Amino acid sequence: MNLNLIKLQIVELLDKHKKITSVADELGLKQPTVTYHLKNLEQQLGEKLFESRMDKMILTESGRAFLHYAVKINALAAEAERVVKEFSQADRGTLKIGASYVPATYILPKILGKFGEQHPGVTLSLSVKPSPVIKEMLASHEIDLGILSTESFYLPSLHSQALCEDELVLVFAPSHPFAEMIELSPAAILSANFILHNKESSTRQLTDKWFERGGVQPRAGILLDSLEAIKQSLSSGKHVSFISRLAVQEEVDRGELLMCPIPDYHFHRHIFYSYNRDRHYSPLVGLFIELLRSVKL
Known part of the structure; x- marks a missing residue:
């Protein structure tokens, strides 16, 4: 079976654009050529990969299963080409980084x-x-x-x-009642109004774990997905939040926010x-x- 790369690229791009004309434009091919490659691939596999709905090409169940591997093979082929070029382009190229x-x-x-x-x-x-x-x-x-x-x-x-370690700390404004307390108990924190991170973040997951140990749900006054927005919102003095020490150190150094260790906190997070x-x-x-x-x- 001849599964050349152009056929795999067509499958991935057709799922993205839903139209053969758009795939042809991106690949620099004529529309009949794209259609030929797609039909040839479906004949080789003995399965229909796409079906036409409302002028759009939609993956079938078989198509979705095939797409999973097509995407991986296309990525590996692109990587192989890029890596080989690195040997002739010593200090050139592209470095793709992902970060939380x-x-x-x-x-x-x-x-x-x-x-x-x-x-x-x-x-x-x-x-x-x-x-x-x-x-x-x-x-x-x-x-x-x-x-x-x-x-x-x-x-x-x-x-x-x-x-390095990425420690979580309890953060609040100097005007918050916690600022007047010498020592904060878990019970006091459990009853505070929290600004929570989005559920996908590791900070939120650790926050939820700490509250589960206390047997309660956090009292969320605000839910935000931006660390900078959380820090700005804390300045009102009405809420607290668990935040990375790395993320809040500058505001603490300037006296804009206060931080303290989280009592009964037994989790370890690193970068x-x-x-x-x-x-x-x-x-x-x-x-x-x-x-x-x-x-x-």
Whole structure:
């Protein structure tokens, strides 16, 4: 069976655009050529991959199963081409990085800037997603390197190494009643009005775990998916939140917010770098990790 790459690219692009004309435009082919390749592929497989609905091409059940592998093969083919080019383009190329919110916002900017100065011919691409999504992107070969804040984890396909601890602390404004207390008990915190992170974030997951140990649900006055928005909202003095120490250190140093350890907190979260064991460990990945490990976090 001849499953050449153009057929696999057509399947992936047709799922994206839903129209053969758009696929033909993107690939620089004529529409009949795209149709021929698709029909030829379906004949080879003995299955219908797409069906026409309301002028759109929609995947069948068989098509969805095939797409899963087509996307992986296309990504590996693109990676193989890029890696080979790296050998003839020593200090050029593209490095695709994925990062969760804390490292993307409070660690990577200065590192990306320094790497760009040292390797001006390299194009850096950064995707900011929750930690579980970064793991999925690594597993599916969508990115070269992941920088994520999470509890320790093990996935057979991923190599991971901790860079530093990412401690959660209780944060509130100087005008909040907690600022007058010498020592905060778990009971006091359990009864406070919280600003919560979105459910996909590792901070929210650890917050929920801490409340589960206390046998109650957090009293959420506000739900936000932006760390900067959370910090701004805390200034009213009506709410508290669990936030990464890395994310709030500057505001604490300026006296704009206060932080204290979370009592009865027994979870450990770190900033990790991670890459796919089955993906070529390119010189660019090695150079970026070397810089990451040399910077004091």
